[in-house]
Each structure stands twice: as structure tokens, then as C-alpha cells.
Amino acid sequence: MTQQSAPQHVSSISELDRYRSLVAKQQPTWGDPAAVQAASDDLASQPPLVFAGEVDRLRERLAQAARGEAFLLQGGDCAETFDAATADKIRDRVKTLLQMAVVLTYGASMPVIKVGRMAGQFAKPRSSDTETRDGVTLPAYRGDLVNGYDFTPESRATDPSRLVRGYHVSASTLNLIRAFTQGGFADLRQVHAWNQGFVSNPANQRYEALASEIDRALRFMEACGVESSALNQTEFYVSHEALLLDYERPLVRIDSRTGAPYGTSGHMLWIGERTRDLDGAHVEFLSHLRNPIGVKLGPTATVDDALRLIDKLDPEREPGRLTFISRMGAEKIRDTLPPLLAGVRDAGATPLWVTDPMHGNGITTATGYKTRRFDDVMNELLGFFEAHREVGTVPGGIHVELTGDDVTECLGGSENIDEASLATRYESVCDPRLNHMQSLELAFQVAQELKSLAR
Numbered sequence: 001m002t003q004q005s006a007p008q009h010v011s012s013i014s015e016l017d018r019y020r021s022l023v024a025k026q027q028p029t030w031g032d033p034a035a036v037q038a039a040s041d042d043l044a045s046q047p048p049l050v051f052a053g054e055v056d057r058l059r060e061r062l063a064q065a066a067r068g069e070a071f072l073l074q075g076g077d078c079a080e081t082f083d084a085a086t087a088d089k090i091r092d093r094v095k096t097l098l099q100m101a102v103v104l105t106y107g108a109s110m111p112v113i114k115v116g117r118m119a120g121q122f123a124k125p126r127s128s129d130t131e132t133r134d135g136v137t138l139p140a141y142r143g144d145l146v147n148g149y150d151f152t153p154e155s156r157a158t159d160p161s162r163l164v165r166g167y168h169v170s171a172s173t174l175n176l177i178r179a180f181t182q183g184g185f186a187d188l189r190q191v192h193a194w195n196q197g198f199v200s201n202p203a204n205q206r207y208e209a210l211a212s213e214i215d216r217a218l219r220f221m222e223a224c225g226v227e228s229s230a231l232n233q234t235e236f237y238v239s240h241e242a243l244l245l246d247y248e249r250p251l252v253r254i255d256s257r258t259g260a261p262y263g264t265s266g267h268m269l270w271i272g273e274r275t276r277d278l279d280g281a282h283v284e285f286l287s288h289l290r291n292p293i294g295v296k297l298g299p300t301a302t303v304d305d306a307l308r309l310i311d312k313l314d315p316e317r318e319p320g321r322l323t324f325i326s327r328m329g330a331e332k333i334r335d336t337l338p339p340l341l342a343g344v345r346d347a348g349a350t351p352l353w354v355t356d357p358m359h360g361n362g363i364t365t366a367t368g369y370k371t372r373r374f375d376d377v378m379n380e381l382l383g384f385f386e387a388h389r390e391v392g393t394v395p396g397g398i399h400v401e402l403t404g405d406d407v408t409e410c411l412g413g414s415e416n417i418d419e420a421s422l423a424t425r426y427e428s429v430c431d432p433r434l435n436h437m438q439s440l441e442l443a444f445q446v447a448q449e450l451k452s453l454a455r
């Protein structure tokens, strides 16, 4: 780490633990304190999942995005599960993100920073502590780090040993991601291969056409003797909502070079809409870590909220340190986002602004499926670009829930998934995700917006 990237203030362990005296929302009630302590001790003895140097490099990349010199693509499951951490599923999610990144890079002629909602996205905030089905009430599912999804008392009981299992599943997920992205699979000469195995559809065909253009360009560059490692491997980072403090705190490590604390559970950590209270435990805890920090901002967020979050989480106004992820809803974004952008800009702060066009657009069908309309997602996306155009600020990235599988969880898209089709392949244990094709369509739309921005 260079001297320049060291913060002016390095938090001490006692500062790091200050959050313990504050209210931490959305934490599970563990039954057995000794078992929680044992899990915590175990985690504290494990190697870090990510390293300080990587975290610092991501911060620098995000600073570029905040200046409009790069674009953030952040995506993955709403809730990862231990069972779905298989080689095939991880590969397909990485492939989908790589394909989207190519579409964006080619469309916008700008570097795309790839960040998975992966290798740690195992804890979920819930609107209710319990769930009732057919007159039976059980604890709500809080993510695989806490309890099981099956609707039985045994499965829904909290189990602190899941914290340790979550660490190991994250480690094997990250191992595979590192192999895929550093070991030749992410070679740009593989652009066609990333598309294989997916059912042929309009988005895939459009992608194929683009891949052929890239191929030609690469062959031209090779013929000219251009060789660059940037073509055969790619940086890929991981992120998750830092919700469960009994998981995050034991994974903090002090960097030997600077003495600064890093959350080593993921490169980028974010604070959710339900836990961003200024006097709450999450904001306090994360304020002491060196990682890039994201904060979700919903439609009730005020300029004052945003400015106080900046003061608390990014007092030194360090480029790349803070990302605001707005999730307003398609109906509201054109009214709610511009004043926030203007208020923050007028205060002289330059956080990275990213849109999450998913979480403000949830609906439930008459048949009980949680879903989202692809059109609403696209509409919020366009509203995000419009808001930035209006205020003169930088639209720096997108944050989406997606999977590489051909699931049927969101309505619409060019396959026209309707309410009756949702049952065909609905696999999410939490929020509905864009499937592979909807993800590609979205990437093409964003590329279009970025292109017109560059004009």
C-alpha cells in the first residue's frame, strides 16, 4: 500500500468496537451465546478472504467511476445459498457479468469495474421477524448465514455454526471466481464461448454480433503485434451487504503496513436501506473500515441524510470511498433523485452514484409471487440517467440482482415472461432476479445510454 492511500485517521480496536453499544437492526436472536462466541473465535482465526491491496485498488477504480472515467457493474443474487454455490452456477453468473461488461465496455469505450454480489451475500434484512403459511408461524428466513429456507421449525431455527460455514462457502466461491477471471476463462478471445450453452434468443444473437466485431478487432491488434495481459485476464471484485455484525466483526484484520482495519469478508461492503440509521451500529462499525462502502438510498432519503452519511462515513472526502446506491422506484426516481444529486454536489462532495433499479420496483402477483416488471427496471434505469443529465452529475454504475440461469422470476423482457410463466422456474429464496437474457438486454440499454452520454 502506498503512503498516499493511508487514511489520515486510523481507527483503534476500541473505536472499532464502539458499535456494540448501539442499536443493531436486523440481527438474529441466536439461542446459545457460547456457540456464537465459538463461531466468532473460529472466524477470527481464519485467513482473510480478500486482501488490503485489492481493496485499495478497488477504491481507486471506484474513484475513476465517480469522475466519469469508468463504470461500475455490480450484480448477483439477492441471497446466495450454500447449496447453490456450485461450479456451474458460479461460472454462469461470472459469464453473465463478463458478457454484460463486454457490452458496456464496447458500447461506452470505458473501463467497466466488475463487482459480484457474490462470496458473502448470505444475510437478509426482513420486514417481519416471522413468516406465516397456512396458519403456521415460524421465524423468517434471514439468509443462509443465519437459518435455513425450508419452512420447518428445525430449518428456521438460528444456528451460529452457519457463520463459519458461510466463510468456507465464500472462500470456495472466491477461489473459483479467481480461477475463472485470472486463469484464461476471462480472456477476451473467449467472448463467443461465454455465450455458449445459452438458449438462442434476440439478446444472445445481438451479443454474438458484437462478439464477432470484438474478435475482428482482436485479430487486427494481434496482427499488429499488440499484446496485453488486460486482454486475457480481468479484475473481478466481490461485495455484499454487511448486515450480520457477528460475521463481519471477526473478519476484520489490521493491515500490517498501515495499522488500518479492513473488512476482509469482501472488497466492497454496503449498508442496506433498513440499517442506514446515522446513530445505528452499522454506520458506526463500517465508518472505521478502509473498504469502499456503499449505502442504499430509498425514496425517503433526504439531502440532510446524505450529507450526514458523508460526514460519518467519508469525513476526508476520499475519492472512491463512498458509493450511494439509489433505489427509488421507477415512479419516484425523477422526483427524488435530482434534489439529492444537487444537494450533495452543492456541499462539495463527490460520492459515486449508482442505480439499483430493482428494489424500488417489487410487486406481488395475485398468485403470491414476488416479482418485478422488466419495464419498471428499465424505466428506473432511464430515470437515473435523466436525473444526472438534468443536474450535471456523473451516472457511475448499476447495481442489479441477476443470475446466469434461465429463471422466470421477473416479468417481461423480450421472452415476455408473464404471470403464468413465473412458476416455470422460480428459484430465488428472496427477491426476483433478472435471468441471463434480461441481464444482457439491460446491458445493451445501459450501453446505449452511455454512448449518448459520451456524445
Ligand code: PEP
Pocket: 078, 125, 241, 271, 272, 273, 274, 296, 327, 359, 431
Ligand atoms: C438487497 O440489496 O437485497 C436489499 C435488501 O436492498 P435494500 O437494502 O435496498 O432494500
Ligand code: MN
Pocket: 078, 079, 359, 401, 430, 431
Ligand atoms: Mn434483494
